Every structure is written in structure tokens, then in C-alpha cells.
Amino acid sequence: MYLALLAVAAVWGGATGWLIPRAAYRFAVEPEEPWRTACPAGHAFTGPFGGWLGPARCAPCGSHTRTPVRYGDEGAAPVSQPPGPSVPPSAESPVPEPPGTTAPQPPGLPAPQASAPPEAPSSQPPLGPPAPQASAPPEAPSPQPPPGPPAPYAPGTLAPLATVLACLALAAATGARPELAGWLLLAPVAVLLATVDRRVHRLPDPLTLPLAAAAVLLLGGAALLPGHAGSWTSGLLGGAVLGGFYLLLFLINPNGMGFGDVKLALALGVALGWYGWEVLFLGGFAGFLFGAAYGLGLVLLRRAGRKTGIPFGPFMIAGALTGVLLGGLAA
Secondary structure: OHHHHHHHHHHHHHHHHHOHHHHHHHHOOOOOOOOOOEOOOOOEOOOHHHHOOOOOOOHHHHHHOOOOOOOOOOOOOOOOOOOOOOOOHHHOOOOOOOOOOOOOOOOOOOOOOOOOOOOOOOOOOOOOOOOOOOOOOOOOOOOOOOOOOOOOOOOOOHHHHHHHHHHHHHHHHHOOOOHHHHHHHHHHHHHHHHHHHHHHOOOOHHHHHHHHHHHHHHHHHHHOOOOOOOOHHHHHHHHHHHHHHHHHHHHHOOOOOOHHHHHHHHHHHHHHHOOOHHHHHHHHHHHHHHHHHHHHHHHHOOOOOOOOOOOOHHHHHHHHHHHHHHHHHHO
């Protein structure tokens, strides 16, 4: 039973993670820009949910990769030869001599008579239909290097792998308890948010606010089923506490904490509060610890300064995942 549960979680994580790259690409825009509606090659997105879910390549772009063409091989057209019999090199016509020069004659022979000049063409039009002129052979098109297969508009491996690992870890820590269904439904959205924030330092409202509402509803449904190991009331209080704490940080230093982090904290607080106040504190602190360690590493490697902004959403999500895993194991 336990292995079957892990297998189902892995399949779910792989299937949902495979659909994340397109949504991440469409959401990863600056605040003043609209959501993307086409791939970098200009193909409009189609598919489930208005084309929001899909792999890292759209269907027209993916077809280029099935029949690759290499320049200089089968991609270059052969040069066509004009029709007609081929003439061997030995039968080639001799090179005509320049006018005005005569070949030397042996002694005793009469000198050749000068040939009469050619008659001027008559101005009278010829009778009968004109003779067809031989058309020149078509010139072979100059070979051009065909465009290579378009690169994927999003990493097609990292997001699915992260989703699979997260779902596997949640299934292993939670077991066959009712809240596992909620964790498996919330995990792909959390990975999507982390991916978008990592690219453009933005947590879109169409993801953060529905995530908080979904956490409340899913855990509320789990609380109605027997065998659950958490408290829906403490989850609601955890969302209010963690969201209020991040709101205070935002008011103190708006440049250091984005308002998207405040809205994300609502959903993470509900998930952490489900297992109690200790898990809420541990998961919240782990997010700050992971973010501080990442920032310190960038400074030590001289890839960032002390005031360089970093996306904090992925570390908040990683800290919350750590807290939920520990809470599930301890429950």
C-alpha cells in the first residue's frame, strides 16, 4: 500500500510538473506587461485551459525537432546541370584565334583569299512563326542554412523534477491521511510560483490568492474526514499570523519585501498552521534561513552585493515544505 501511494504521488508530480513550463513562461512578465499569448516563434498557445498548461515547446515548434536538417548535408539542394549531351574534354572546340591574324603558309602555296564580310541582317520580318528560343537552365538556388529547432521557452526538466520530488516527499511523510490530497494539489502551484518568482521577481495575484483559498478549502475538507492529523482552526490562525508578520515587514521596508510575499504567506501559513504552532514557527524560520544562506553565498562568490534583491518566494516555499514534512512525520 505504501509503495503504491508513492507511485501514485510520483506519477501525479510528473504529470503536473510537465505542464508547468508553459504557465511559468506566460506568467513570467514584468508588472506592466500583459501575460504572454504566444511562444517566442509567434505561435499562439492552444491546449487545455486556454493554452495555459503545456510542455516546454508548443506543437509547431516541437515538430521542427522531429526532422532536423543540417546545413551542408541533405539541407543543400544539388546544383542542376543544363540539359544536353555531355562533351568529353578531348572533343572540346578549339579556342578561336583573334581576328586580324593569319596562320603562316608554307612556301609555294597561294595565299588564301579574304572572306567576304557578313551581310547585314534584313529589316524585313521573317515569314512563318518564330523559332522557339532555348530557355536558359534554371539557376540552382544558393543553399541557405535552415533555421535550427527553436529553443524551448522554459526549462523543461527542472520544474517537473522539483514537482515529482515534492510530491514524493509529501506522500512519504504524510502517508495515507486525508490531508495528503490537499498537499498533492497545492504542490504544483507552489512550484509554479517559485519558478515565476525566480525569473522575474514577481508572484502573480492569479496564483497567490487562489492558492490561499484552495489551502483553506482543501484542508477544511480534510478536517471533515476521519484519520486526519491536523487542525483546520489552527491552520486559519496560522495563515493570519504569518500573513500579518510579512505585512509588517512589508510596511517597515517595502523595498526589501514585496507585497506578493505577503499574499503568498497567507497560503503557507495555513499549510504550516495545520500541524500546529511549532511547525508554523519552524517553517517560517526555515524560509528566512534558506534565503539568508543563498544571499550570503552570492556575496561570498562576488555575484551579488549586500543590497542586491533576490527572489524570496522560492525560499518561503522551501521553508514551508520543510515544515510540512516535519509536521507530517511527527503527527
